[in-house]
Structures are given as C-alpha cells and as structure tokens.
Amino acid sequence: MPHPYVLLSAAVSLDGYLDDTGPERLLLSGPADFDRVDEVRASVDAILVGAGTIRADNPRLLVNSPERRADRVARGRSEYPLKVTVSGSGDLDPAARFWHTGGEKVLYTTDRGAERAHAHGLAADVVPLGPELDWRRLLEHLHAVRGVRRLMVEGGGLVHTQLLTQGLADELQLVLAPLFVGDPDAPRLFGPGSYQGGRLRLLETRAVGDVVLMRYEPTAPGTGALPSAADHHWLALACDLAERCPPSGTAFSVGAVVVAADGTELARGHSREGGDPVVHAEEAALAKTDPTDPRLATATVYSSLEPCARRASRPAPCARLILDAGIRRVVTAWREPDTFVPGADGSGVLVDGGAVVVVLPEHEERAQAPNGHLIGR
Numbered sequence: 001m002p003h004p005y006v007l008l009s010a011a012v013s014l015d016g017y018l019d020d021t022g023p024e025r026l027l028l029s030g031p032a033d034f035d036r037v038d039e040v041r042a043s044v045d046a047i048l049v050g051a052g053t054i055r056a057d058n059p060r061l062l063v064n065s066p067e068r069r070a071d072r073v074a075r076g077r078s079e080y081p082l083k084v085t086v087s088g089s090g091d092l093d094p095a096a097r098f099w100h101t102g103g104e105k106v107l108y109t110t111d112r113g114a115e116r117a118h119a120h121g122l123a124a125d126v127v128p129l130g131p132e133l134d135w136r137r138l139l140e141h142l143h144a145v146r147g148v149r150r151l152m153v154e155g156g157g158l159v160h161t162q163l164l165t166q167g168l169a170d171e172l173q174l175v176l177a178p179l180f181v182g183d184p185d186a187p188r189l190f191g192p193g194s195y196q197g198g199r200l201r202l203l204e205t206r207a208v209g210d211v212v213l214m215r216y217e218p219t220a221p222g223t224g225a226l227p228s229a230a231d232h233h234w235l236a237l238a239c240d241l242a243e244r245c246p247p248s249g250t251a252f253s254v255g256a257v258v259v260a261a262d263g264t265e266l267a268r269g270h271s272r273e274g275g276d277p278v279v280h281a282e283e284a285a286l287a288k289t290d291p292t293d294p295r296l297a298t299a300t301v302y303s304s305l306e307p308c309a310r311r312a313s314r315p316a317p318c319a320r321l322i323l324d325a326g327i328r329r330v331v332t333a334w335r336e337p338d339t340f341v342p343g344a345d346g347s348g349v350l351v352d353g354g355a356v357v358v359v360l361p362e363h364e365e366r367a368q369a370p371n372g373h374l375i376g377r
C-alpha cells in the first residue's frame with residue numbers, strides 16, 4: 001500500500017537538543033528560517049506533529065504567507081494543509097490552538113485513545129488504528145483516505161525517532177542553530193533506537209540567516225518484506241537506468257542496482273549494456289560485484305522488472321544468478337509479462353531459493369515506460 005512522501009523537519013541546538021526545559025518554547029531558528037519553513041508547509045498536503053508538541057508548544061501550524069495560501073488555492077488545493085496529530089492516550093486539550101486554526105484536522109489514535117478524544121470533544125476527525133498506533137497503517141490511511149502525497153512532520157523527538165527507526169522517512173530537513181542548551185533534562189531530537197536509514201545521503205546544505213539547513217535522505221534498504229523509504233529511491237534509480245538501454249524490439253529494457261544493507265551502492269547495470277546485445281540488467285550489475293564480498297549476503301537487488309526465470313541466451317537466468325551471489329532480497333516494480341517467456345516466474349524461483357521479493361507497484365508505470373512497444377502500449 002502506498003505511503004505519502006514523508007519529510008521530517010526539525011531545528012536542533014549544537015548539542016543536539018530540540019528545546020530547553022523552560023515553560024516557553026525555545027526559538028532555535030530565526031525569521032529567515034521561519035519563512036523557509038512556511039514555504040515548505042505551503043508545498044505539502046499535510047503537516048503532522050505528535051501530541052507532546054501540541055502540549056509543549058501549543059502551535060498553530062499554519063501557512064502564514066497570504067500569497068502562498070492564495071497560490072495553493074489557485075492550484076486547486078486547500079488553503080491550508082491538513083493538520084495531523086498522533087496520540088496514544090487521546091488526552092489532548094480541546095482548547096489548544098491546533099484545533100481552532102487553519103483547515104481540516106485529523107487525530108490518529110488507539111481504540112482507547114479515541115474514547116478519550118471523543119469525551120474531550122476534539123474538533124477533529126478521530127481515527128482509531130487499533131489497540132496500538134501503527135505508523136505504516138497511519139501513512140497508508142493518509143494516502144488512501146485523505147489523498148496525502150507529501151507529508152511534513154514537524155516533531156517532536158518521539159515522532160521523528162520512530163519514523164527514522166522504522167525506515168519510513170523519505171527526507172530529513174535539519175536546521176542546526178548556533179546555540180547550546182546544556183541541560184541534560186532537555187528533550188533530545190533523536191532518542192535511542194535501531195536506526196534503519198543507514199548512512200544518510202546529503203542532498204543540500206544552505207545557510208539561512210545564522211542557521212544551517214541540511215537536507216538528507218536515508219539510503220538503507222528495508223528488511224525482509226517491509227519496504228523502507230530508501231527502497232523507493234533505489235527502485236526509482238533502477239527505472240532511470242532502464243531508460244538508458246539501447247532500444248530493442250525483442251527484449252525488455254531493464255535497470256538494476258545492488259545495494260548493501262548499510263545503503264552503499266555495490267553495482268548497477270542495464271540491459272544490453274556495453275554493446276553486449278543479450279546481457280540483462282541484473283547480470284550486468286552482478287558481474288561488477290566481487291563474489292567474495294560478504295555484504296552480498298545482506299544486500300538487496302533492485303530491478304525495474306522482475307528477474308527472469310528462464311532464458312535462451314545464457315545458461316543461468318537472473319533469478320538464479322542472484323541466488324548464486326548469495327543475495328536474498330529483491331525489490332521490483334513489475335512482474336514479467338508473458339511477452340517472451342509464457343509463465344515466467346522469476347519471483348517463484350527466488351522465493352523457492354529462500355529470497356524475499358518485494359513488489360512496489362507505484363513504480364510500475366516508470367518501469368514499463370521504455371517497454372511500451374513490447375507490451376502493446
């Protein structure tokens with residue numbers, strides 16, 4: 001089930017705190033950065049904060065610029081992004097500004113929390129997600145029911161930590177403020193946990209007044225059948241590579257990338273690469289890996305098309321080459337159609353060999369684009 005693009009946004013002190021312990025909210029960034037945040041807010045479908053942030057900061061979470069709001073309306077969007085909060089307890093102050101400013105609001109909570117939320121008479125759509133709050137279900141619901149494609153998450157630390165440790169964040173926009181908090185009782189931005197993102201990829205740094213904005217994206221593949229945000233990045237890259245294949249009327253155009261568990265790219269390839277008229281993408285990529293590399297055992301292969309199960313041009317199909325390399329996780333966009341090999345079932349071969357195959361149909365259209373002439377499009 002598709003998720004929105006999840007963008008985490010936070011400001012942090014030089015010593016890693018996102019607030020002090022005083023009653024007032026600590027202002028970490030300055031006017032130029034507040035304006036930048038306003039611009040990001042204007043660009044998203046929804047803004048989410050945890051219940052802790054509503055209690056501590058009583059934020060409004062509005063798009064403040066009238067021009068940006070007018071621009072949203074001109075583009076057929078709501079004037080304000082949907083406001084979303086999460087609470088297990090359902091114990092939220094019905095007088096908080098969150099409920100009484102801006103556009104629509106939704107509270108995701110537990111079954112028990114929903115009872116309390118109703119008792120408080122919160123001015124919001126209350127959505128119980130079961131006995132526990134499950135972030136994947138929350139994101140699926142936002143996408144499917146609320147039509148949210150871009151979600152901005154503005155804290156607090158507990159929410160950011162969970163989204164990062166569960167591999168659900170697509171981007172982190174972190175602002176480093178030139179001050180120290182120095183109080184060990186203050187809330188830290190990121191708590192302990194087993195972070196899934198791997199080494200983050202730096203997308204941008206920008207000075208905004210006296211703070212520095214850093215934009216990162218996670219790189220680590222998901223684990224098992226659970227897709228991570230970075231799985232989408234790598235599969236999109238495989239689809240880009242498919243576009244580079246020399247055209248053919250008799251074979252698919254496919255791209256493939258091999259990625260280690262920590263997010264390091266080990267190899268990439270595409271069909272008919274380097275003038276070889278029959279080489280397949282996965283085969284081309286695997287040929288560039290070192291067969292003794294211990295990282296292969298926990299690596300993921302991203303292939304725009306399901307790896308092949310049978311082929312005439314080489315002794316071993318790609319599904320077999322992947323298993324022989326010791327790789328046990330494959331992410332693909334599209335199951336192989338019957339165009340050339342009726343009943344081809346590369347996923348079956350992989351699963352029989354002990355691998356997990358994850359299909360992300362969100363990428364199917366892009367994976368098929370360079371193959372339209374072969375599948376009657």
Ligand SMILES: NC(=O)c1ccc[n+]([C@@H]2O[C@H](COP(=O)([O-])OP(=O)(O)OC[C@H]3O[C@@H](n4cnc5c(N)ncnc54)[C@H](OP(=O)(O)O)[C@@H]3O)[C@@H](O)[C@H]2O)c1
Binds near residue numbers: 087
């Ligand atoms: N510097 C910044 O950029 C920034 C941004 C935002 C906030 N902040 C600061 O962050 C602090 C608040 O952060 P925080 O970590 O305490 O709070 P938070 O992340 O905003 O919210 C935590 C609350 O959200 C609910 N929640 C989160 N995950 C849940 C789950 N899996 N299941 C059920 N409920 C869940 C719980 O609500 P219930 O307790 O109701 O169950 C939990 O107590 C404040 O000091 C604020 O000033 C700073």
Ligand SMILES: [Zn+2]
Binds near residue numbers: 281283308319
């Ligand atoms: Zn193949």
